[in-house]
């Protein structure tokens with residue numbers, strides 16, 4: 444018997460799973476998927492959980508039901524690559540593997556800023572986004588919220604909270620001269636104007652020095668604050684950072700063209716955990732998942748896998764509340780209701796496939 448273990452039932456991990464389940468698999472193959480949650484989390488929608496504008500059931504999906512798959516809903520605490528086994532919070536349990544897929548996503552990067560980890564809310568896990576939603580919902584009228592980081596997730600969190608709570612004082616701390624530095628200038632201008640029109644205070648050239656329970660200190664000025672939400676950078680899951688494999692400057696594992704770890708080719712890495720020329724995204728993780736499924740099918744049938752084709756990303760869609768948005772589709776900037784509608788369409792599709 445051979446055991447294939449998939450760590451993380453996120454965008455990448457589930458693409459691998461679905462990709463191989465469509466085909467005949469060796470009879471002696473056991474497939475085990477491990478995730479802390481008993482459902483698939485649609486992380487791209489966590490901004491709506493942090494603003495309490497969507498129900499949890501809107502941003503999660505059931506895992507594929509197939510008699511060839513066993514699910515283990517546990518907190519992984521260590522990937523022991525030498526002994527080829529996984530360890531869990533429940534110390535007595537150990538899961539050995541023959542083939543391993545690592546798709547454990549990312550976590551916040553605090554860049555060593557004092558107090559950031561202790562005193563900020565996060566949107567990087569379901570539990571943390573839920574916690575952020577509770578903190579914002581419990582604010583008294585005219586409470587103060589600061590969001591640190593004006594990339595895609597910071598913009599979505601700030602705008603969604605604004606739409607949900609017109610009374611709150613919302614401040615968005617942006618490191619650069621304009622929000623959304625990776626996007627087209629037409630989109631940047633549109634989003635900047637949206638924040639002005641919707642009374643969100645955007646502070647450019649921010650340099651957060653430290654965070655306290657009731658405040659954020661930036662460029663020598665400390666703002667009194669009730670809730671601070673951190674959206675200022677991510678890094679691979681700590682379980683990946685601990686692994687004894689070669690990594691890039693973002694601490695992501697460097698694999699060969701087949702997503703295999705050169706030191707241990709029975710281990711595959713994808714999504715936010717693997718080194719790539721592209722920025723981390725759900726779209727990237729899903730395409731990598733599809734490619735790994737094809738590679739694995741060959742490997743499992745003792746065939747030489749074909750080299751995966753170049754990844755081609757379609758672009759990114761973002762929301763400004765429930766009826767406005769923006770997008771970089773095929774490098775063409777889009778603003779307004781249409782990209783927002785397209786984003787809802789993508790969510791609808793991902794919930795049904």
Ligand SMILES: Cc1cc2nc3c(=O)[nH]c(=O)nc-3n(C[C@H](O)[C@H](O)[C@H](O)COP(=O)(O)OP(=O)(O)OC[C@H]3O[C@@H](n4cnc5c(N)ncnc54)[C@H](O)[C@@H]3O)c2cc1C
Nearest residue numbers: 451453454455479487519547548596714715724725726728
């Ligand atoms: C607010 C927000 C908005 C975003 N919007 C977009 C967007 O519009 N488009 C886009 O392409 N990307 C977007 N992203 C980025 C995207 O969500 C990630 O790049 C994507 O989820 C990465 O997929 P993955 O498969 O690598 O990991 P994930 O989808 O994060 O899956 C990781 C899985 O591992 C599990 N896990 C992690 N650690 C453990 C552990 N210790 N034990 C057990 N299980 C564990 C988690 O529960 C999870 O199911 C957004 C992210 C955020 C936070």
